[in-house]
Amino acid sequence: MKITNKKNVRNLRFLTLTLSVVLITTSFLVTLFYLKVFLVSIIIGLSLYSLTVNFHVYEYSGECVSFIKYSLFKNGYVRPYVEIPVSYIRDFKIRKFLHTYYFIILINNGTSEPRKIILPLHWFKELQIMGIIKSLENIKKNNTDHIKDEIEKLFHATS
Numbered sequence: 219m220k221i222t223n224k225k226n227v228r229n230l231r232f233l234t235l236t237l238s239v240v241l242i243t244t245s246f247l248v249t250l251f252y253l254k255v256f257l258v259s260i261i262i263g264l265s266l267y268s269l270t271v272n273f274h275v276y277e278y279s280g281e282c283v284s285f286i287k288y289s290l291f292k293n294g295y296v297r298p299y300v301e302i303p304v305s306y307i308r309d310f311k312i313r314k315f316l317h318t319y320y321f322i323i324l325i326n327n328g329t330s331e332p333r334k335i336i337l338p339l340h341w342f343k344e345l346q347i348m349g350i351i352k353s354l355e356n357i358k359k360n361n362t363d364h365i366k367d368e369i370e371k372l373f374h375a376t377s
Contacts, residue, residue: 219278221349224288226341227273231290234268274299274339278353283307285337300335307361308332310354312339312347319347 238261245257275286284298302325309324319339326332339347 219349219353221276221342221346222273223339223341223343223346224273224275226343227271230271230341231268234264238264238268271341273341276350278304278357280304283354283357300337302335303327304357305361307354307357309358312351321350 241257241261241264245254245261248254248257269290272287272289275288277284277286282301282303284301286296287299288296302323306325306327307323308326311322313320313322319342321337321339323335323337324332325335339350342350
């Protein structure tokens with residue numbers, strides 16, 4: 219399963235570049251120098267923001283969960299930003315702060331201390347986030363069922 223925010227980021231880039239073109243035309247029509255400088259600085263800020271926004275892909279392939287971050291300037295194969303085996307995922311939370319969701323994953327591989335990974339989910343729609351939550355709830359359920367089975371086997375082996 220792949221969930222991506224590529225269309226949302228593409229629409230954001232189109233909107234910011236369109237707004238930049240509108241601001242460029244108004245800056246030519248304005249006669250005040252300070253207002254022109256202000257509009258040009260807004261244009262530069264919007265253009266830089268639209269070029270630096272990355273789009274993300276959440277991918278669940280059955281054995282591994284990966285988050286991949288694509289940039290506008292990179293083509294071809296891009297290594298995953300985070301790649302986690304499904305058996306290591308113990309718990310997850312999704313928090314919202316200022317129009318951005320943050321995905322918090324608790325990882326425990328059994329040999330080292332548990333770790334927490336925090337990933338921002340910029341420009342994902344609510345429906346896409348619900349899809350991520352459903353897949354991770356299934357992973358969490360399967361992992362807890364697997365741990366319960368192992369504990370039962372250990373308990374029956376010792377008795």
